[in-house]
Amino acid sequence: MKQLILMRHGKSSWDYDASDKDRPLKERGINDAHLVSKTFKIHAPQMDFIYSSPAIRALHTSMIFVRNLDFDLSNFSINNELYDFSGDNVERFVHRLDNNLKTVAIFGHNYAFTSLANTWGDQYIENVPTAGLVHITFGVDDWSKISKGITKQMVFPKHLKK
Template structure:
């Protein structure tokens, strides 16, 4: 069994004159990332390895999640291929993973994550929101053979906030 958990970066700020890669998180993005990470912990979240896009907003989101998980940072890498909006580079990255790893946590971007969640999962998602988490399980033993899996968990910030 292989499991992928996709986490879209938290809400980013447009108020600074910086490159796309350097855009920081807004306070809401930081708070939402903590909220979703804590909910994932309640559901006994387990992962073998984590990867993040090098974009500041994705990397900051990954740090929030991984610290909440007390994750071993020796099992974390920043990968340029994950700075992808179409999903093609993310898909190639995942299908090329070493098969000794069974579960991965990926921090990245939309449109890529909504597209992959719908391609691989069995539940339609209109849009993976910022700080949104989608976990998909595949009944295969090698990453290169993943196709349609089972959407095991969806955690979006709006579902966790008091109205």
Template structure:
């Protein structure tokens, strides 16, 4: 069995005159990421060992919040350029090329890619994965290249935690 946990970055700030990759999180984005990370720890039976993030500041910052709350080293974060993707094709390619000894992965990235991937591979349709939203999908496969429709175990959104 394989498991993917997708986390959309927290709410970003448009206050600064920076390129898209450098946009930081708003304080609301930081707070929402903490809420979702804490809820994930409460309801999930493991902390993912394989954590990947888009290089964009807002995604990596969200990832660092989760890792801190998981109580694991920031060195456990793997940044990959392929995850700076808004359509989803690069993320799907990335997942299909994962080593098969990785049974679970947590990926921090962007919309529309994550909503699309959640709907293509998950069993629960979502209209839009909100900022700091998390989707956990389980797959009855042994090899990542065989990625197919899985079962959405749960979805966590900040709105439901407030």
């Protein structure tokens, strides 16, 4: 069985004159990433590896998760293919993952993550929000063979706020 955690970056700030890759998180994005990661930690599977887009907003979100989950940074990597908005590069990336990895989390962007959550999961999601997490399980042992899985968990900030 393979497990994939899709995590969209937190809310980014447009208050700075920065390139898209260099846009930082807003305070809300930081707070939401903490909220989602601490909630996810309660039922989180043991992750073998975490990959992040090189965009600052995705990288910062992933570091909040790494810290809150006490994850070993030696099993973390930045990958340029995850700086993708269509989902094509992310899909190819996932299909090429090392089959020794059972559970992988990836941090990236929309529209890619909503599209892939709907392609791979069994629950329709209109939009994976910023700092939204979708956990999908697949009944195969080969990443290249994943297709339709089971949406095991969705953790969205708006569901956690009162």
